[in-house]
Amino acid sequence: MNNLIMKNIVYLLFIIICSSLYSQTNKRKIRDSLDEESSKNLTHQILVDFKDLNYTKLNQKIISDIDFNQLKNENLVFYFSSLRRPIILISPHDEVSRNVNPAFNQTIFWNKKTIRFIRKKYHKNLIPFLKEANSFLFVKNNKLESYSGSFSSYDLNDKKKLLKLSKKRKKGLILKTQKNSQEEFYYFPFKSKNLTINTNKETENFNTLYLEFHNKLNKIVVVDFIYNLNYNNVTHKTYQYKNNNWEEVSLLKE
Numbered sequence: 001m002n003n004l005i006m007k008n009i010v011y012l013l014f015i016i017i018c019s020s021l022y023s024q025t026n027k028r029k030i031r032d033s034l035d036e037e038s039s040k041n042l043t044h045q046i047l048v049d050f051k052d053l054n055y056t057k058l059n060q061k062i063i064s065d066i067d068f069n070q071l072k073n074e075n076l077v078f079y080f081s082s083l084r085r086p087i088i089l090i091s092p093h094d095e096v097s098r099n100v101n102p103a104f105n106q107t108i109f110w111n112k113k114t115i116r117f118i119r120k121k122y123h124k125n126l127i128p129f130l131k132e133a134n135s136f137l138f139v140k141n142n143k144l145e146s147y148s149g150s151f152s153s154y155d156l157n158d159k160k161k162l163l164k165l166s167k168k169r170k171k172g173l174i175l176k177t178q179k180n181s182q183e184e185f186y187y188f189p190f191k192s193k194n195l196t197i198n199t200n201k202e203t204e205n206f207n208t209l210y211l212e213f214h215n216k217l218n219k220i221v222v223v224d225f226i227y228n229l230n231y232n233n234v235t236h237k238t239y240q241y242k243n244n245n246w247e248e249v250s251l252l253k254e
Contacts (some may be wrong), residue, residue: 046102050104061239063118077208079210081106082131119188125172125191125195127185137162138183166187208227212224220251
């Protein structure tokens, strides 16, 4: 009799645990689905809000706000990152990215005109660096498909213009610390001389600049200026399109 009671108790506990797990899983799926849908809706709203805007003046403002006092080396590595899209949630620990930038992003800012302007005005050799692949644009990998292990299909599309543009420029030589190897890379020169950069921290001969873009409703673009990968000293600037012009504005933190 006691054995039968114990079996029934164990069975009931098993049913309760399974029901609880099923309920939690369903709640997570519903929450994740709602979060993903909300993020997709936000992306659509931003694209509608930013439709037909001209970014020429915004690009100029951003360039003028770059602190070149922190970028004194003539060699400037600029980090190129993919568009920030709503992510597909895989687990309950995933979060929807709040830094969606479907309208104004890396592909809009790092174009032929801005690259030429920075090169000429600030006398910089501009060297693109693919953030997701953690790699320069190496000559041996002259097709973006070479980085397919690091990018999804839409990431590759984001970078095609940059690769096409850089391949028309010069080739430099990078000295890598591992096994004293050397590799050719593409870059945008200010001076016509052959460029050699060294990634050894003790003899490093370049600065880095990473501009991260965030799009918000009401035609707002927030830019994070990250110099020399110092994430402890990030400068934030907020710009808004109003009265047919891009203006710097102050926004309360969310």
